[in-house]
Amino acid sequence: MTGSVRVDSPFREARLARNLTLEEAAQHLNKKTGGSTDASLLGAWETGRKRTGLKNRRGLCELYELSADILFAHQDDREAASALDESGTTEVTRLLTRYSDLIEAMVEVASGAREQLVVTGSRSREQPYLTAIESAVEQRPDLVHYRVLYGPPRHAALAVHLLRLLELRDPRERRNGVRTLQIGLVEPPDAMERFFVASESAAVVPMPSFHGADGxxxxxxxxxxxxxxxxxxxREACASARPLETMDAVRALAVRPGGTTLQGER
Structure with missing residues (x-):
């Protein structure tokens, strides 16, 4: 967000009043939500650099026994407009009208990630794309990868990919104080699925086909x-999701058949 960083928010004061560190507050919140919020994300919420989602807002209101109007006023102040609010449609750098262009762009986003890589959805199956994600995780130990599922995998290739990620990294280990692999399953099962891949510098969002009703x-x-x-x-979705931290947990997710056919990453 633009403007000065706010450090004396009621959000932060509520934590300090309870003599909690960021790590301790995150642990208490995760017990209430079943999520995996970390100290870094909680600190960003406190300063107003990031906005808190609804599930974590409810948990924080319960934890601190304060209303959302008090805790999150510093996040919701419209004077703190984001750079995206100001840049508008200039952020759309290219329209991808062909399937091959879509896959190529998603591979480029995954391959170009250096700090953070977020992938959402449960329908991935394109091998060049999945390989690009695995290569980024394997070659860049400081890269933080968030993988958010909306229901069990729709294709066996995604289940294999998740197991490969767990071979490459242990989600419970930390590097520079941060867990660099976070895989989460959003619940309840009927939660609306989101499809995108994003790094710190670029993102691709698949769209309905311009060429027909399917895909x-x-x-x-x-x-x-x-x-x-x-x-x-x-990050917010992953923090609110049920963590999947072992191969047994992934194997327990039976591949879910059916659903709308989607080409490209979802």
Missing amino acids: FDCGILLGREAASGLVQHG
């Missing part, structure tokens, strides 16, 4: 500010 084989390539917003979206 999502088109999309938009977005610039840095929009990508930053989607990274936050994914």
Whole structure:
């Protein structure tokens, strides 16, 4: 967000009044929500650099025994407009009208990620794209990867991919104080599925086909500010999701058949 960073928010004061560190507050919140919020994300909420989602807002109101109007006023102040609010449609850098362009752009986003890589959805199956994600995780130990599922995998290729990620990294280990692999399953089962891939510098969002009624084989390539917003979206979703931290937990997710056929990453 633009403007000065706010450090004396009621949100932060509520934590300090209870003599909690950021790590301790995050642990208490996760017990209430079943999520995996970390100290870094909680600190961003406190300063107003990031906005808190509804599920975590409810948990924080319960934890601190304060209303949302008090706790999150510093986040909701319209004077703190985001750079994305100001840049508008200039963030759409390219319209992807062909399936091959869509896959190529998603591979480029995954391959170009250096700090954060967020992938959402349960329908991935394109091997070049999945391989690009695995390569980024394997080659860049400081890269933080968030993988958000909306229901069990729709294709066996995604289930294999998740197991491969767990072979490459242990989600319970930390690097520089941060867990660099976070896989979460959004519940309840009827939660609306989101489809995108985002890094700190670019993002791709698949769109309904321009060529017929079936599939999502088109999309938009977005610039840095929009990508930053989607990274936050994914981090928030992952923090509220049920963590999947072991191979047994992934294997227990039976591949779910059926549903609308989607081409490209979802």
